[in-house]
Every structure is written in C-alpha cells, then in structure tokens.
Amino acid sequence: MELKDKIKLSQNVAVFSGIFCVTVALLLLLNFWQMSKSDPTESKVIEALVERLKQEPNNEELKAEIRNFDLLARKAYFNSQWQVKTGAYLLLFGAIVLALALRYYYSLKSKIEVPDTQHENEIASRILAQKGIIIVGALVLVLGLGASFATVNHLNYYDAENSVAQAVPTPEEEGIEVIEVGENVEEADTKSEQEQALQEPTPEQSQPVETSAEKEVDSGVNENEEKVVKKTEPKPSTAATSNNFFAEIRKNYNSFRGPLAQGISYSKNIPTEWDGTAGTNVVWKSPIPKHGFNSPVIWGDKIFIAGADASSREIYCYSRADGKLLWTAKADNIQGSPSSMPRVTPDTGLSASTLTTDGKRVYAIFATGDVVAFDMNGNRVWAKNLGVPENHYGHSSSLITWTNKLFVQFDTNRGGKVIALEAATGNTAWETVRQSKISWASPVLAEVDGKYQLVLTADPIVAGYDVETGKELWSVDCMMGEVGPSVAYSDGIVVAANEYARMVAIDIKTGETLWEDDMYLPEASSPVAYNGLLFIATSYGVIVCYDLKTGEEYWEDDTGSAIYSSPTIADGKMYLMDNDGVMRIYECSKEMKKISENELGETAGTTPAYMDGYIYIRGENNLYCIGK
Amino acid sequence: MKKLKYILYTFAFLLLTVSVYAQQQRFPKPEFDSGYTQPSTITPEPRALQLEYFDVLILAIFLAVASYLIIKKRSRRGILWLSVLALLYFGFYRNGCICSIGAIQNVTLSFFDATYAVSITALLFFVLPLIVTLFYGRTFCAGVCPLGAIQDLVIIKPLSLPKWLNKTLGLIPYVYLSLAVLFAATGTDFIICRYDPFIGIFRMDAKALMIILGVAMLLMGMFIGRPYCRFLCPYGVLLSWMSRFSKRHLTITPSECIQCKLCSKSCPFDAIDYPTNEKEVVKSGLGPKRFITYALIIPLWIAAGVFVGVKSHTFLSKANPDVYLAELLISQPEVKNDPDNIDVQTFLASGKSMETLVEEAEVIQDKFYTGSMIAGGFLGLVIGMTLLNTVVFRKRQDYEPHKGNCYSCGRCMDYCPVEK
Known part of the structure; x- marks a missing residue:
C-alpha cells in the first residue's frame, strides 16, 4: 500500500468513526432526554392508582394493576440503563478508533519541521517567568489569606448550654424540681477543694422539697439523714474523714458489692432459707418499671436501683420497710447527652452500672455517659455527660464514692481513664489517663497503711490510684482480653482475673505477683477474698475456692448454671446467685460445705445486697426482700 | 476537512x-408493600492479597x-x-x-x-x-x-x-x-x-x-x-x-x-x-546580584507562607467531615429535623453527643493549624526556590x-x- 493510499484509508476510517461517534452520541442524548422527561418514579398513573389504593386498601385487583405498572416502569428504566451503558461503550470504542485513525493520519502526513532560526529569547522568558512566579505565588498566598478572612469558625460559637435547652422537658417531670446545673458550677468555682471536701449540703440540697413521694418517707429516714449531716461536719484530717466515712458505709450497703466494693457485707443474721415461688421468707416483692442489670444499693431505709430503655433513664428509690416505690427520678436534659441511645448489646443494656450513695446523694451513670446526682429525696443536685463511652457492649463499670468524691472508671475504646468528681457539684476533682484499653470492671477501694486507694483492672494493667490526687501508685502489666470481673482485695492481696486470660494475685505494697493460675477463670463475676480464702465463679457455673496467699485450690462445685453475679460474704458465709435465680450458700471454709440452695422463681444476673438481716435481690422484673 | x-x-x-x-440515576425502592424483602447490602470483598x-x-x-x-x-x-x-x-x-x-x-x-x-x-x-x-x-x-x-x-x-x-x-x-x-x-x-x-x-x-x-x-x-x-x-x-x-x-x-x-x-x-547563550546571560544582568537578592528573600516567602497557612487553617479544616458536620449543626441546628440529610441523621443515630463531636472537630482543627503552617511554609519555600532557579544558568552546549x-x-x- 502506498503512502497516499494509507493516508486515504486513515482519513476514511477517521471520518467513519467520527460519524459513528456522533450518531451514537446523539442516540444517547435522545435516550437521556427521554429518561429525564418520563421519570418512572413520578408516573402520574401510578400516583393516581396509589391514591386510589389508600381509599380502597383491600382492592387486590388494584394492587395487581399497580404492580404491573410498576414492573413496566422498572423494565423501561433498566432497559434504558442498558442502552446507555452499551451506548457509552460503543462511543468509547468509536472514540478510540477515531483517535488512532487521526494519530495515524497525522503521523503519515507529518514532516520534520524546519528548525526555527530564532529561538525563544531565553533571558526575556526567564524575566517573564520571574514575574509570573511572583504573581502566582502572591496570588496563592492572597487567596489563602482572603479565604481565612472570609471564613467563620462556627466551632467558636458552640453554645453547650443552648444545645441542652433544645431538649424540651416532658410533662412527666413536673413534680420534680430540677436544680440548675449552671448554678452549682458557679458555686463550686468559688470554693476551694478543701472546702468542697468538707462542705455541708447546700440549702437547696438539704431543704426538703414537697413532693408526693416525699410525704411517704417515714421519720426514721430523716433522722438517719440528719445523722449523716452531723457526721460530715468539718473534720480535722483526711484520715479522720476516711475513718468516719468508712464507719458510716459499713453500716449500709452503698455500692456494688457492698462497702468499698470488696464483696463483703458487715451485717449479721442474714437468712439462708427461702423460696421465692412459694413466698417463704419473702418479706415483700415490688415490680421494677424499667430494665437494668445494676444491683441494689442501700442507705438507711432506702434502696436504690436504676433502669433505662430507649425513651428514658430512671433512678428508683424503694422503701426498705415495705418495698414501696418512694420516688422515680429521670436522668434527662443533661448537657452534652446524646439525642439517641448508643448501640448496646441486650446482655449489658443501657443501665448496667450499679449506683452508689454516700447518704447525702445517690449517684448514677448510664451507657450514654450521663452521670447524675440526686439527693435522698429525688431532687436533682447536678448532672453532666462525660461523653458517650465508646463501648461495643455498653458501659457497665459501677460507681463508687469516698469522702466527697465520686469515682468513675471510664475505660473505653478510646483509651482508659479514671475520673474523680466532686460529689457535691460534679466538678472534676482529678482525672488520670490510664495506659489501658476498654474494660467493664468496677473500681474497688482498698486500704493500705491507713490510706485508701482505688484498685482497677483492665487490659493490660491492674493498678492502684490515690483517691485524693489520682496519682497512679502502682501498676502491674498482667491482664488481657475484655476484662469484666473487678478485683478481690483482702489482707494486702489484690486478685485480678479474667476469662481466656489468667488469675493473678498481687501484693499491693510491692506489686509483686504472688501466684498465677488459669484453670478456672470468671467472665463477668468478680472474685471475693475473705479470711485467707478466695472464691471465684466461672460463667459456666463452676464455683472454686482457693487459698488467697498460695493459690492452692481447696474445692470446686460445678453447679451447671450460668453465673454472672458476684459472690458476696455476708454473716461469715459465701452467697452466690446464678443467672436462673438460684442462690447457693456455702460456708467459708477449706472444705466445701453447701448450706442451702434457694430459688427465687425469677431469673437474676445481678448481685444482691445484704443489710440488717435482709437480702435485697433484683430479679428480671421485681425487687425482692428476703428475711427471716 | x-x-x-x-x-x-x-x-x-x-x-x-x-x-x-x-x-448516575438510581431507581428507588418500591413504595408499597409487595411482600418482597430487600436483600441486605453486600459489601464487596477486598481484592485478594495474591492479586x-x-x-x-x-x-x-x-x-x-x-x-x-x-x-x-x-x-x-x-x-x-x-x-x-x-x-x-x-x-x-x-x-x-x-x-x-x-x-x-x-x-x-x-x-x-x-x-x-x-x-x-x-x-x-x-x-x-x-x-x-x-x-x-x-x-x-x-x-x-x-x-x-x-x-x-x-x-x-x-x-x-x-x-x-x-x-x-x-x-x-x-x-x-x-x-x-x-x-x-x-x-x-x-x-x-x-x-x-x-x-x-x-x-x-x-x-x-x-x-x-x-x-x-x-x-x-x-x-x-x-x-x-x-x-x-x-x-x-x-x-x-x-x-x-x-x-x-x-x-x-x-x-x-x-x-x-x-x-x-x-x-x-x-x-x-x-x-546556553553565554553572551546573552552575561548581558542580561541576571547574575549574582539577583541571585543573592532572591536567596535572601526565601525566608520571607517561607514566613509569608507560614502566616497564610496559620490564618487559613480554619478555612481548610472545613473540608473535614467531622468539622463540617459540627459547624453545620452549630450554624444550622434545624438540620437535625431534616430526614434527608444523611450525615446528620447518621450522627444522630450514632448516639454520639454534640459535645463530643465539637471536641473532636476542635482536635482536628488543631491538627490543621500545625499542618497548614507546615504546608504554607513549604509553599513559600517552593516559590522562593523556583524564583531563585530562574537566575541560575547551567552551562549547556547541546540540546x-x-x-x-x-x-x-x-x-x-x-x-x-x-x-x-
């Protein structure tokens, strides 16, 4: 083929492919125009038929007609889509042929150009380039600067107060006086930390509010509160305050697993026999409005539990005497609280954390990160949101209070921290970032040489923190996994354990690991140490007793039931509830001696509370008082 | 032709x-109950490692x-x-x-x-x-x-x-x-x-x-x-x-x-x-004097870049989805009621509080502060060096x-x- 013919051929191919491209493109345009004109989703016919269907919802013939129309519209739509897709590929193919033909045509026709006799003036070009660079450089900088001046930083205008105000109070809360959080904050700012630690309740807090619930409180409770007020009057030293506070809480059952959260009740004459179904030794039984896995806590004559669902989070106060619901308080309208509930799993829920109380106020935390304090009559004292804990099951770590501070173990997927809030105001007293991952365990108080410390366990550290300053006193890198059980503490020995990890006994003074074991490990149930013995319960129902100092196993009892509840020592015996609501009672001895097995007649995964000869059990739906 | x-x-x-x-058009789901259950969305598998x-x-x-x-x-x-x-x-x-x-x-x-x-x-x-x-x-x-x-x-x-x-x-x-x-x-x-x-x-x-x-x-x-x-x-x-x-x-x-x-x-x-046409270069006056001038003003370009970078960090940070969302919710709180705003609805469904979002946005803005400062300084350096380069002549005999x-x-x- 001669050059002339090649040129001719490539020219013809280019022309034909060009015409082909234009034709396909025009068809595509037509198709596009058609599609945009007759939008099947806005078909007037279907709309009219749907309207008719609303009036005749049971007209099967009409339904079939609509379906047929809808199907036709869909077929037409997908047919057009296929056409567009195919057309686009044809166009691409045509464009490629056109490009190749044109390239070939020009390469055949190309001639080596005669070199310019005069080049572009290098110097003039460089001078121009300098100007250009300066202009473009300056333009970029000026544009950046201009943009900065034209920009408003809306984050500076974030008004946290306002965002709370948007939540409209519900009519249900009319009976409860909401104390302004802002006022408390201001008030707290004017006082020193020392003053806050020793302060008496503010007039607002101590002044009883006339509510219908209030009238039902018997005089005994008021006396009890007065006693508390007297006892918290200014004290000369922190140690003395601690001693007095401990003397107070051991008379009560103020937190998860009792005073200091060590799993030991100091009450006597706790019953060992009952039958929930038959009503034997059941003093009273009271329904619980909203679900929660938190356990009861007690101060004086009042029992506190919490419940939550997607619509609200509530704190309930029951009378110890007759199980009557004295008051219900809502944790709502809290600054920074999320507008919708975080995702939690059903076995944790929105209210898994147990409340705590110091006799002046009762404190609660929910999976939303809302921490709220109410006085003993259900009036809100303060409330704040710590940020929604990033927790794939739901926040479950319980609260604990100690000498005017409220402690929150806030181990989330974003890292671990422990926060101390001023009990009276909710202001942060201190906050310590922990080198830990997420956990579900709760803080335990331990006394070492007259000083109290918080002992926390999580992946990977078991550590102690000064209750006054938050300083990390010691830390042992020994734990792993999703840690649920809190530590056991007795005689200077901390025992931390977790399923699929290990059980470790640590000397709290030296940080030395005394022994380790991984034969039986708890998943949710926390171990308890008492009188040189250590008790644990696995989630598959094996109860094991060890020597606290050596780790030697004394006995085990396979109950065959799931156990999430934690063993508690009461009246010198070990009480342990399984998830089916069966409570097993053992003697605290080196040999297994089961005292009794009692059925509640209702499932229960919580840990009961023990006080003054009674056991208070939170079942799935009811709160029980067991007594002789 | x-x-x-x-x-x-x-x-x-x-x-x-x-x-x-x-x-780009998509067909919406049927708006009445036809008994047909929508299949769950399938996330495509990532490309196999061997591939x-x-x-x-x-x-x-x-x-x-x-x-x-x-x-x-x-x-x-x-x-x-x-x-x-x-x-x-x-x-x-x-x-x-x-x-x-x-x-x-x-x-x-x-x-x-x-x-x-x-x-x-x-x-x-x-x-x-x-x-x-x-x-x-x-x-x-x-x-x-x-x-x-x-x-x-x-x-x-x-x-x-x-x-x-x-x-x-x-x-x-x-x-x-x-x-x-x-x-x-x-x-x-x-x-x-x-x-x-x-x-x-x-x-x-x-x-x-x-x-x-x-x-x-x-x-x-x-x-x-x-x-x-x-x-x-x-x-x-x-x-x-x-x-x-x-x-x-x-x-x-x-x-x-x-x-x-x-x-x-x-x-x-x-x-x-x-x-290179050496004669022209010598004649042009684009010699050492201008080289020194341009070299000396490089720090000025860098300083100007850093200044502009710092100033424009707020503007640039708006490209971040978290900052954008936080600012949107602050400046137009009514968007919370807009069911068609997927970003806002996803945020509301996540359970994350506004305070947390604002905190996160502020952290990102801080990162932008440092980043824009460095980027601005780098651009200043580039402008200064490019300018300097225009007065540097390399001896070349060939094409x-x-x-x-x-x-x-x-x-x-x-x-x-x-x-x-």
Missing part, C-alpha cells in the same frame, strides 16, 4: 460526558520494561505500546486503583495515624517508581502510569507553551501536593483520588463534574501535551526531584550531538533545554532533555539523525 475532524472529535467527547452522566501482589509484580515488570525500552532499546514505538497495555491494565481493568499517585496519601496517613497501617502494596506502588526514577528518569510516566498514557495517546497537535507559562503553572502541582498531604495527614480526605479526572473514564461511571473534567483534560491534551502530568500531578513533583539525580536518564542522541536542531520542536511537553520535566516518552529520539 481538517477542521471537520477536530469538530467531530471534540463533539464525540462532549457527548460521551453526557451519556456517562446519565448512568494485590500480582499488581505489584506487573508494576515492577512494566517499570523494568519501560526503562529497558527507553535506555537500552531507545524505542518510541515500544514505549507507546507499553503505555497502551498499562492503560488497559492499570486504567480500564484495575479501574485506576491502585495507583502510585494516590499512594502518596496512604503513606502520609500511615505516618500521622497510628491506627492506620499502610498496605505493603500501596507502599510499593509509592516507592518502586521513585526508586526506578532515581536511576533511569521518569520511565514510569512514559509507559506505566495509566493517567499519563491516556493523555499521551490523545496528543494530536501539541502546541509549545512559552517557558514563563510552563514555569508559572509548574507551581500548581506543589500546591496540590501540599493540600493532598495536609488532608491525608489530618484524616480528612484523599483528594487526589476524589479529584482524579480520569477515574470516571476508566470506570465508565462518575459524577458528571468529574467526567466533564476528565474529558476537558483530554480535549486540552490534544493540543497541550499531558496537562494533568505537567500542571497538576502531585506525584510528578516527587518524580521530578528523583529524576534530577538520575544517572542514566534518556538522552536525545545516542552519541554526540551534532547541533542539527531537528529535535528542538519534537517534545510536546517543552522539556528540551537549549544550549538536552530537562531531567526533571522529561517524561521519557522517547519522541525526541526519533528525530535524532545520529546513529550509534
């Missing part, structure tokens, strides 16, 4: 734009072949066909992803986000072309990069741009690189991928604006060789740095230059440097490819009458 062909070609591309845009390694192998082979064809074989035809293969594999088959240009962002993010681990594939796609360029020049651009290939194939009648325009527009890739690194480092966005003009063509599916941008680039590319590579490509900045140090770069002539000037117009990218700007396409070699 000639004109008609140009018109046809242009028209065809424009129509292609519209037709691909038409595919990812295969991509790396292909890249390595292409790089080796491109370097061999340019340095050893001196074959323009070979490199042309290699670039077609690269366009088919990395462009149309792999849909333009993974690519070395975008890998800048993966590597950057891995430096600044401890939770993000860069895949070995992305790392190799970033590093391999740089290493090869360090030895053999930008052979990656010549025969391996699909973005370069698609532009190279549509060059029909390239026009030569004046040097000053080339230099001035040459600043844009530095701006783009700075922004891409800033946005990647702050976890804001991968803008190189988002605004890749040719992805829509490779995938036959993209937003209308991106298709228009891609087609416009190709149309422009018919007359201005490789506009994206020259005036936008952020990876080109790094390749250009590497290529300047390459020992075995492409040469126009296989032997000694005979000063025939035949190659002087051969480069569609204006990447051939002419011999030589500019090592930094040359894409090693090999067109100039065909024009050289000298044989080995």
